[in-house]
Amino acid sequence: MILADENLPPRMIELLRDSEIEVFSIKENHRGINDQEVINLSKSPPRIILTEDKDFGEWVFAHHEESISVILLRYKRPDLDLIADIVIDLIKDKGSSLFGKYVTVTLGKIRIREIYL
Known part of the structure; x- marks a missing residue:
C-alpha cells in the first residue's frame, strides 16, 4: 500500500512494517531513480507515495500528474517516532480512502487535499 521514497529514514520503514503496513522501499529496490520513475512505480500496483520531498506537490498541482497519491511528512528528525505513530x-484509520489524496502530516496537523485534475 505504501511506496517509501528514497529519502525516508530506514527507521520509518521499520516502524511501518512493525505495524503490519505493507511498504515497498525505493531505497531497498530501486535506489537512485528519479521522481517520475517513483510516480510510475506508484501506479502499478497502486501505492501511496510516502515522502519528505515537497517536489511531489509540484508534480500533483503544477504538472497535474494523474492517478497518484502522496503523504508528505514535515518534521524534525528527533520527532521521527512521533510522526511515524x-x-x-x-x-490504519483512513486506509484506501487516502488514494487520490495529497496529505501533509506534521506533529500538529494532518491536511488532506483531494487531487482534482
Missing part, C-alpha cells in the same frame, strides 16, 4: 494511525 501519526502516519501509522492515519493509514
